[in-house]
Amino acid sequence: MSRWLVILIASSITACTPARDDSYASKFVSGYVEVSEVFWNAYHDTPYPFTTSGEISCVYYPDFGIEVYFEPAGYIEDSSIGIPLNRAAVESLKQTGMTPNVPYSIKKGADLNEAIRVGLKACGEVYGEI
Template identity: 75%
Template structure:
């Protein structure tokens, strides 16, 4: 009888344990890609949109969607808040009461469409 009690207890514990949910990995995704003014024209049709070299990064939160930012090299750390490049990033910063705190940013009148696409592709991997 004790063997059956041990087996039934073990089965009930296993049956009631939560499973590893693959969707959790999709709830938060981040990544980045280095961008350089000298190399930008090789893969892109628009002029380099930033005032210095750096990284285009993305963060995906289910509440906002994919947020795309630019951080200049030397300012890529946890306390740095990059320059938002798309609406999701702007809205996220606004909601949290945060403002970018990195120097350098976007050239005046720059077309950001390709930079945003780069960021979106990084999170879409």
Template identity: 70%
Template structure:
């Protein structure tokens, strides 16, 4: 009888313990950075690439890599789909049949390289 109780106790502890598998945690990373034209020039060499203040966000999924998006201020909600800033984001949206639903706020002929770098740094990559 005591072996039976020990087995049940061990099983319940194992069932309630967090998984030791970190693979999901290593596969999903996200972050965001608020951006505004007034403060952009302090840390960046290129002109502010957006027509409004907002947020550069990133999310990493193994299939495409780190996706970087821009969302104008006031549109950072669960149902909003930001403007893709890099190829990984554009490919991900295309694969899922999604299109951005926030106002397009990238200046004409803007250099997005530093904006993409900001997004990649938010996810811990460069």
């Protein structure tokens, strides 16, 4: 009787395990870099562009390209939609009808070019220069 129970449990676990689709894995890449005003000046020549610490994240989808976002500390979770930093992120959110749901944390008049480069590099390091 116990042998049948082991077989039944093993079968159900195998049946519920999703199949790995390697073609999808090669199309989706994400990465992030934690940032704060304290350490920004040590590595960058431009002023820190955000009002709080957090992370610059990137996600790559073949349809949109590399999207770069900022998420303030305390709002970094799966249900958060960060502030888009580049055109691909803005267009992606427009197409999906989504809007950022984190507090706006970009300093007025801030130059975002360096922050965008940081995000692009995070995906490049993960994926190997997309």
